[in-house]
Amino acid sequence: MAAHDGITIRASDITVAFNGVSVLENLELDVRRAEVMGFVGPSGAGKSVLLRTIVGLNKRLSGRIEILGRDLDELDHRQRRELEARWGVLFQSGALFSSLTVAQNIEVPLFEHTKLPLDVVEEICALKIGLVGLPPEAASKYPMELSGGMRKRAGLARALALDPEILFLDEPTAGLDPIGARAFDELLRSLQESLGITVFMVTHDLGSLHAVCDRIAVLGDKHVIVIGTMAEMLAHEHPWIRDYFHGPRGRAARHRENG
Amino acid sequence: MISAAREGWLERRETPDSLVLSLGGRWDLRCAERHEKELRRLTTPGAQALRIDFSALESLDTAGAWLLHRLAERLRGDGIEVAFENLPAAHADIFARLAKIDSHVEIEPPRPNPLTAIVTLIGKSVIEIGVEIMESIAFLGLTVVSMMRALVRPRLFRVPAVFYHMEQAGLNAIPIIALIAFLIGLVIAYQGAIQLRQFGAEIFVVDMVAVSVLRELAILLTAIVVAGRSGSAFTAQIGAMKINEEIDAMRTIGLDPMQVLVVPRMIALMIVLPLLGFVADVMGLVGGGVMSMIELGVSPAQYIDRLGQSFAPWSLGTGLVKAPVFAAIIAHTSCYMGMKVTGSSESLGKQTTRSVVHAIFAVIVADALFSIFFAFIGI
Numbered sequence: 001m002a003a004h005d006g007i008t009i010r011a012s013d014i015t016v017a018f019n020g021v022s023v024l025e026n027l028e029l030d031v032r033r034a035e036v037m038g039f040v041g042p043s044g045a046g047k048s049v050l051l052r053t054i055v056g057l058n059k060r061l062s063g064r065i066e067i068l069g070r071d072l073d074e075l076d077h078r079q080r081r082e083l084e085a086r087w088g089v090l091f092q093s094g095a096l097f098s099s100l101t102v103a104q105n106i107e108v109p110l111f112e113h114t115k116l117p118l119d120v121v122e123e124i125c126a127l128k129i130g131l132v133g134l135p136p137e138a139a140s141k142y143p144m145e146l147s148g149g150m151r152k153r154a155g156l157a158r159a160l161a162l163d164p165e166i167l168f169l170d171e172p173t174a175g176l177d178p179i180g181a182r183a184f185d186e187l188l189r190s191l192q193e194s195l196g197i198t199v200f201m202v203t204h205d206l207g208s209l210h211a212v213c214d215r216i217a218v219l220g221d222k223h224v225i226v227i228g229t230m231a232e233m234l235a236h237e238h239p240w241i242r243d244y245f246h247g248p249r250g251r252a253a254r255h256r257e258n259g
Numbered sequence: 260m261i262s263a264a265r266e267g268w269l270e271r272r273e274t275p276d277s278l279v280l281s282l283g284g285r286w287d288l289r290c291a292e293r294h295e296k297e298l299r300r301l302t303t304p305g306a307q308a309l310r311i312d313f314s315a316l317e318s319l320d321t322a323g324a325w326l327l328h329r330l331a332e333r334l335r336g337d338g339i340e341v342a343f344e345n346l347p348a349a350h351a352d353i354f355a356r357l358a359k360i361d362s363h364v365e366i367e368p369p370r371p372n373p374l375t376a377i378v379t380l381i382g383k384s385v386i387e388i389g390v391e392i393m394e395s396i397a398f399l400g401l402t403v404v405s406m407m408r409a410l411v412r413p414r415l416f417r418v419p420a421v422f423y424h425m426e427q428a429g430l431n432a433i434p435i436i437a438l439i440a441f442l443i444g445l446v447i448a449y450q451g452a453i454q455l456r457q458f459g460a461e462i463f464v465v466d467m468v469a470v471s472v473l474r475e476l477a478i479l480l481t482a483i484v485v486a487g488r489s490g491s492a493f494t495a496q497i498g499a500m501k502i503n504e505e506i507d508a509m510r511t512i513g514l515d516p517m518q519v520l521v522v523p524r525m526i527a528l529m530i531v532l533p534l535l536g537f538v539a540d541v542m543g544l545v546g547g548g549v550m551s552m553i554e555l556g557v558s559p560a561q562y563i564d565r566l567g568q569s570f571a572p573w574s575l576g577t578g579l580v581k582a583p584v585f586a587a588i589i590a591h592t593s594c595y596m597g598m599k600v601t602g603s604s605e606s607l608g609k610q611t612t613r614s615v616v617h618a619i620f621a622v623i624v625a626d627a628l629f630s631i632f633f634a635f636i637g638i
Contacts, residue, residue, distance in 0.1 A: 098603050103366040114292050123329070123362050124322055130360030131321065139364035144603055163288050163320035194352045195320060 007066075008033045008166055008198040009054060014063035016046070016053050023049050025222040027063070036192055036199040037227075038209045040244065041219030047202040048092075050219065051168055054200070055089055068165065085113045087166040088159030092174060094151040096143040102154045103129070103139040109161040128157040133187055149180040153187075160191070167192075169201040173208050185211040206245075206253035218244075267323065269294055277308035277340075283315025286323035298330050309334055314345040324353045398595045402525060405517040415515075420523035421530075428489035428524075429531030433538055435488070436481050440539035443476055444468060444546025452554045461555045465562060466569040468547030473574040477539035479626055482585040485532060486618040490593035493524055494614035497597025498607040506598075516598075525590040532586035533579050540578065573638045581629050585622050592618040 009031040016024040023046040031037045039047045052058045054065055056072065065072045070083060096105050106125045110116065116124070129139050132153040143151055152172060159167060172188070173181035185208050192199055192212075203209065209216055210230060217227045218241055226236055233245050244250060267290030270281045280301075284290070303309050311327060331341040343354070371379070409416040451464040497520055500506050506516045544566065551557040557565075596614035600607050 098605055101367055103364055107366070114288060116292055116295060120291075120295060120326075120329075122364075122366060124325060125366070126362050126364040127321060127325055127357065127360055129364055130362075131356065136361050136364045140366060140368045160321075163322050194349065194356065196318070196349075 006033045007031070008068060009200065010064075010066040011050075011054060012064050014050070014053060014065070015061040016049055016058060017061055022061075022222060024053070024060075027223045029217065029224055029227075031198060031200060032215075034192075034196045034198055035214040036189075036201060036212050038213035038216045039200070039202045039219055040204065040209065040216060042240065045219045046222065047219050048170055051089075051170055051200065051202055055087065055168055081113075085109070085162050086164055087168060088162065088164040089168040090152070090155045090159045090170065090172055092170045094143065094155035096151060096154055096158065098143050101140050101142055102134070102146070102157070105143070105154065106158050106161050109158065113162055124161070128160055129154075131160065131191065132157040133183070149176050149184070152176065152184065156187075163195070164197065166198045166200065169199065169203075171202055171204065173203065173205045178207070181205060181207060182211070188212055206250050207256065210253050210256075265317065266290065267294070269297070273306065276306060277310050278303040278306045279310045279312060281312040281315065282327075283317065285318050286316060286327075287318065287320040288322040291322040291326045295326060298326055301330060303334065303339055306339075308340040308342065310342045310344055312344045313347065313350065316347065316350065319350045319353060321353060321357070324350070324357055328354060328357045394599075395591075395595055398598070399591055401517055402521055402591060402594075405515065405522050406525070409518065409522055415518050417519065417523045420519070421527045424489075424524050424527035425531050427492070428485060428528055429535060432485060432488055432531075432535060436484055436535050436539050437542045439480055439484060440472070440477050440542035441546040441549075443480060444472055444543035444548075445550045446546075447471055447476070447543075448547040448550035449554060452550070462557070462565060464551055464555065465547070465557070465565040468544065468551075469566055469569055470574055472543035472547065473540055473578045475578070475626070477543045478536040478578045478581055478585065479622070481532065481535045481539045482582075482589065482622045483619055485528070485535065485586075486589045486593075486622060487615055489528065490589045490618045491611050491615050493590065493593035494597040494600075494611045495607065497594060498600030498610055501598065501600045502602060502604070502607060521590075521594045524594060525587065528586040528590040529583045532589075533582035536579050536582045540575065577629075577633055577638060581626065584625060584629075588621045588625060589618045592621060 007030050009029070011027060011029040014024055014027040014029075015022060027050070029050075039050065041047050049058060053060050054067070067083060068086060070079070072080075072083075075083060096102070097108070100108070103122075103125050106128050107121055110121045110124060114121075126136070126139065129136065134150060134153050134157065138146065138150060138154070143154065146154065152175075156169075156172070159169075169188075173184050176184060188199070189212050191197065199212075201208070201213065213230070215227055215229055216233050218225045218233070218238070220238075220240055225238060226232075226241065228236075230245075233241060236242065236245075265284040267284040267286040268282065272279045272281065309331075311331075327343075331343075334341050343351075346354070370376070448464050448468050451467040452461060455461050455463055455467070497506075500520070506520075509516050509519060548557075548559060548562045551562055552559065593614045596610045596617070600610045
């Protein structure tokens with residue numbers, strides 16, 4: 001096993017193309033252990049593509065991806081499954097299985113990856129539901145019956161089912177009202193702090209970036225333009241970054257955090 | 260560093276007044292899996308207290324914490340004192356969270372008692388069928404009104420859409436329908452030859468093929484294939500648009516979904532189904548001819564000659580006159596089912612299935628009614 005010196009995700013020289021049009025080119029990225037890394041960038045810059053590539057849903061033309069010190073290309077099927085159990089993914093719309101209740105959705109990874117007896121699985125499931133702040137009544141409901149915010153929380157509970165070390169979030173606060181988004185940010189931060197999870201978060205929500213992220217990576221021109229803290233982003237000269245963080249919405253988010 | 264932490268371990272030690280559990284390493288889900296049975300059975304024989312020592316703990320997750328929390332709750336329930344010792348503050352936080360969470364939830368919605376469930380199901384189904392019949396008739400009315408409106412104001416009428424659906428449902432269906440009709444002609448001629456040979460009446464195979472293919476089989480099979488092929492496509496297209504709120508968007512823009520989606524499909528299908536039926540007629544006769552030649556040695560010239568003698572124009576007419584009606588039934592059923600799709604992908608799948616089943620059923624019922632009608636008027 002390669003040494004992994006506090007780096008949870010190391011992507012190097014990643015190139016991804018669809019139908020001959022490259023979306024990411026020679027992208028380099030390190031995500032440190034137990035940090036929350038936020039990804040921003042113009043629409044279509046490939047933020048979601050990067051996330052999907054790292055978790056192995058998209059094929060890449062070149063590059064190496066190391067997660068938790070293991071090179072994804074060197075794993076056999078069983079090792080791959082073991083590694084997959086150590087991360088959780090929350091998709092943009094929750095991606096809950098519509099034919100299962102919320103509780104059954106959360107049980108799926110537990111049944112799939114562990115041999116725990118039924119009563120313990122049910123208790124852990126109840127635990128996750130409580131952990132993400134869903135009311136117990138929501139457990140027996142079908143995703144259709146839930147509001148968007150509750151669906152996101154249910155999706156998060158499923159992503160957390162196996163107590164992952166890494167959490168991938170694709171626009172977790174998109175489509176939530178500002179109060180719901182803020183509550184989600186707070187939830188995420190407190191979970192991340194008490195469980196020590198590494199979070200990889202694609203977002204457009206400046207509020208989330210201020211409230212949750214330790215570092216921010218800006219994607220553009222098919223690679224990572226810059227990685228740094230919020231303060232570094234604010235001081236950066238790149239025109240898109242300046243527009244993004246110093247625009248009216250950026251200022252509003254900053255005021256909310258400071259005041 | 261996570262991977263450097265050792266796997267979770269557990270040691271028990273007895274002191275005069277209490278049982279001490281020392282645990283260490285990585286107490287996580289994997290560990291919970293391994294130690295679950297052991298902790299579930301754990302009792303404190305003789306001792307009145309359990310002390311859990313966390314001094315060697317390296318990391319803890321919620322599943323691991325839950326196992327210990329569960330044990331503690333159980334023993335406390337039995338009146339045994341449980342103490343957590345040397346618990347780092349960060350991990351104490353996890354236990355504090357767990358203690359606040361209700362550990363019981365309903366996994367599935369409550370099931371009603373079977374008897375009431377059956378009665379409710381029957382009642383609901385009857386009402387649903389009633390509602391569906393009413394709605395379906397209303398939808399038919401709406402379609403007819405929309406078609407009339409398009410007739411009066413041709414500007415509303417979407418010619419490109421009609422041609423598009425004629426291509427999709429008609430032109431592209433020719434190969435499969437031709438093949439099926441050919442095979443059916445083949446099979447009927449073969450079976451007929453076996454039976455009629457016993458009476459030395461082989462030549463009547465031609466009549467048999469002509470009547471059965473032209474009157475019934477060609478058009479019925481065409482309608483069934485089109486219901487499976489295009490009916491399901493119509494339902495799925497309209498249903499997907501419904502899920503995507505495209506139909507609502509049309510309404511807000513002032514487009515009439517009936518005019519944009521239903522009328523072109525209905526008209527396209529009413530035009531192409533008779534044509535497909537004719538293709539099937541021809542291919543059925545060709546199939547019969549091929550088999551007659553192989554099995555009975557009837558030459559193509561003889562076959563055509565006999566066909567000309569036995570041919571009652573009404574056979575072709577009674578077959579093809581049914582086609583537009585079948586087309587209307589298929590288009591109506593599939594568009595109606597598509598419009599009935601609600602929110603989920605599950606509903607889309609269900610409606611598509613129902614669309615095909617209902618359309619085929621309705622086509623066969625209509626065919627039976629036609630038979631009775633034709634018998635009544637004597638053709």
